[in-house]
Amino acid sequence: MNPKRILLAADASENARRAASYLGKIIGSRKDFHIQILYVIKYPDKDLFPDQEAWQKKKDELVHTASNVLKKLSELLKQEGVPVSSVTAISTEAEGFSVAQTILNHQKKNDFGTIVVGRRGVSKAEEFLFGSVSNKIVHYAKDCAVWIIE
Amino acid sequence: MAKEVENLVKQLRPSLSLGEYGRLFTDTSEYMEISHGDVIQIDRQHYLVLRDESERSFGIEDPKYWVKRCIHLESGERKILKLVFHEKFMLKLGTLAIPCYRSPEKEARILDLIRGDMRFMQGFSRFDQKGNIVRIIDIISGKRLDQHVFEIEVPHKKYFFDYLPAILEKFVDSCTAIKLLHDNGEIHGDIRRDHLWIEHGTGRYRWIDFDYTYEFAENPFGLDIFGLGSLLIYLVGKNIYTPNNLQGYGFPVEKVEALEHNDFSLLYKNRIVNLRKLFPYIPEDLNFILxxxxxxxxxxxETVDEFLADLTSCMSKGFT
Known part of the structure; x- marks a missing residue:
C-alpha cells in the first residue's frame, strides 16, 4: 500500500467539495503525492423511465455532471496549491449496485493507500433504507487509510 | 361497436349476459375510457371488463383505473389486467418521503422470473396493438395475512405459543422468496402487510403487487428488508401497538409510562417495536431481531440472509 497515492471519492455534493478542499489544504504544494479524483456514475434503472429516450437523456445528464464536478474539484485542488501534475481525474460506471464497492475495487486495483471521502451525515432510518457510501467504505476498506471529511 | 362486443360475448361465453355492451379495445393507452362491458383484445384473446380495481386505504376507497377486473372470455376465468400507468410520486414512510416509480416493465419481468413459484402471484404479460405492456394476473382467492392473524380469536399468549411458530415457518418461506428476487437483482418494492396473502384452500402465503421501484441507493434492498421487519413485528404482536391503543387492549398505564424512545420504530414514530415490554414471554433473541x-x-x-439467519436461529430453539 502506498499512502501517498490518494483516492478522492467524488460526487456532485457539497461534501465532496469540502473533502477536496480539506485534502488540498493538507497536501498543499508537496510534489511527492498523487491524488486521483474518482467520480462513480450510477446510471438510473431503466424501470424509472417511460422510454429509452428519457433514460438516455438522464444518463447523458449524469455524464455531463460528472465531467463538471471533476473539473471543479481539480480546479479547487489547484487553488489550494496542489501541483496540476499531481492530480488526475476520472469517472467510471458503478459496478453493480454499490458505489462504495466500486471505489474500493478501484483503490485495490490501483494501489491507493488512502481514500478520502466526504460524509453528509444521514439519519439512522436513512442509513437503514438507503445505506451510506462512506459508512460502507469505512466498514469494508482493507489495507488502506480512510479519511472521512464531515 | 356494442353489437360487435355483444356478438363476441355470446359466441365465446354464451352463459354470460350483460345489461349493456361496450366497445372493443385493442389499444389500452386510454385506460380511463375502458370500463364495465368493454372487451380488451390482446394477442387474439378477449377480456371482458367487469370493473376497475380499487384499494382501501385510511378507510377510503381509492380506485385504480389502470387495473381492470375481467373475465377471460375464451376460458371463463377471472383475471386482473394491469394496464400501463407510469407514475412518479413521493412514498411516505413514517418520517421519510421517498420518490417512488410505478413500473409495468419491472412487474412484467418479475412475473417471468417467478413463473410457477407459488409464493408469488402468477401471471404473464403481452403487448397490445399499440405496444403497451399489459400484465394478465391470476386472481388469488384468499385473505390478507395480517387480517387472518388479527382475527385469530385467542389471547396473545396462546397465539404466541400455539399459532405463531407455524405462521413463522411460512413467513420464513416468504422471506426466502424475497431473497430470490434480490439474488436476481430485483426488489419487491412494496412489502406491506396487505401485500402478503394467505390463499384459501392451500394456506400458502403469496406476495402480490411488485410494480414499485426506486432510485437504487447504496443499499438497494433496505426498503424490502424494512418491510419484512415490519411484517415480523406485526406477526409477533398480532397487531400494531401504539401508546394510544395500549390501554384499549388492557395494558396497565404503567406499561405505557415505561416506554422509552428506543422502544419505538425507526420509521413510524408511534409504533412500539420492543414487544417484550408488553409481552414478557417473547424470547430475548426474537425481540432482538425486532x-x-x-x-x-x-x-x-443489509440482506435477507442476515435477517433470516437470526430468525431461523431463534425459531430453532422453540418458544417456551
Whole structure:
C-alpha cells in the first residue's frame, strides 16, 4: 500500500467539495503525492423511465455532471496549491449496485493507500433504507487509510 | 361497436349476459375510457371488463383505473389486467418521503422470473396493438395475512405459543422468496402487510403487487428488508401497538409510562417495536431481531440472509 497515492471519492455534493478542499489544504504544494479524483456514475434503472429516450437523456445528464464536478474539484485542488501534475481525474460506471464497492475495487486495483471521502451525515432510518457510501467504505476498506471529511 | 362486443360475448361465453355492451379495445393507452362491458383484445384473446380495481386505504376507497377486473372470455376465468400507468410520486414512510416509480416493465419481468413459484402471484404479460405492456394476473382467492392473524380469536399468549411458530415457518418461506428476487437483482418494492396473502384452500402465503421501484441507493434492498421487519413485528404482536391503543387492549398505564424512545420504530414514530415490554414471554433473541427496526438499532440488516439467519436461529430453539 502506498499512502501517498490518494483516492478522492467524488460526487456532485457539497461534501465532496469540502473533502477536496480539506485534502488540498493538507497536501498543499508537496510534489511527492498523487491524488486521483474518482467520480462513480450510477446510471438510473431503466424501470424509472417511460422510454429509452428519457433514460438516455438522464444518463447523458449524469455524464455531463460528472465531467463538471471533476473539473471543479481539480480546479479547487489547484487553488489550494496542489501541483496540476499531481492530480488526475476520472469517472467510471458503478459496478453493480454499490458505489462504495466500486471505489474500493478501484483503490485495490490501483494501489491507493488512502481514500478520502466526504460524509453528509444521514439519519439512522436513512442509513437503514438507503445505506451510506462512506459508512460502507469505512466498514469494508482493507489495507488502506480512510479519511472521512464531515 | 356494442353489437360487435355483444356478438363476441355470446359466441365465446354464451352463459354470460350483460345489461349493456361496450366497445372493443385493442389499444389500452386510454385506460380511463375502458370500463364495465368493454372487451380488451390482446394477442387474439378477449377480456371482458367487469370493473376497475380499487384499494382501501385510511378507510377510503381509492380506485385504480389502470387495473381492470375481467373475465377471460375464451376460458371463463377471472383475471386482473394491469394496464400501463407510469407514475412518479413521493412514498411516505413514517418520517421519510421517498420518490417512488410505478413500473409495468419491472412487474412484467418479475412475473417471468417467478413463473410457477407459488409464493408469488402468477401471471404473464403481452403487448397490445399499440405496444403497451399489459400484465394478465391470476386472481388469488384468499385473505390478507395480517387480517387472518388479527382475527385469530385467542389471547396473545396462546397465539404466541400455539399459532405463531407455524405462521413463522411460512413467513420464513416468504422471506426466502424475497431473497430470490434480490439474488436476481430485483426488489419487491412494496412489502406491506396487505401485500402478503394467505390463499384459501392451500394456506400458502403469496406476495402480490411488485410494480414499485426506486432510485437504487447504496443499499438497494433496505426498503424490502424494512418491510419484512415490519411484517415480523406485526406477526409477533398480532397487531400494531401504539401508546394510544395500549390501554384499549388492557395494558396497565404503567406499561405505557415505561416506554422509552428506543422502544419505538425507526420509521413510524408511534409504533412500539420492543414487544417484550408488553409481552414478557417473547424470547430475548426474537425481540432482538425486532429491535433492529427500532430507534435503538446501531446495526442494520443489509440482506435477507442476515435477517433470516437470526430468525431461523431463534425459531430453532422453540418458544417456551
Amino acid at each position: 429491535m433492529h427496526f427500532s430507534n435503538a438499532a446501531e446495526v442494520f440488516y
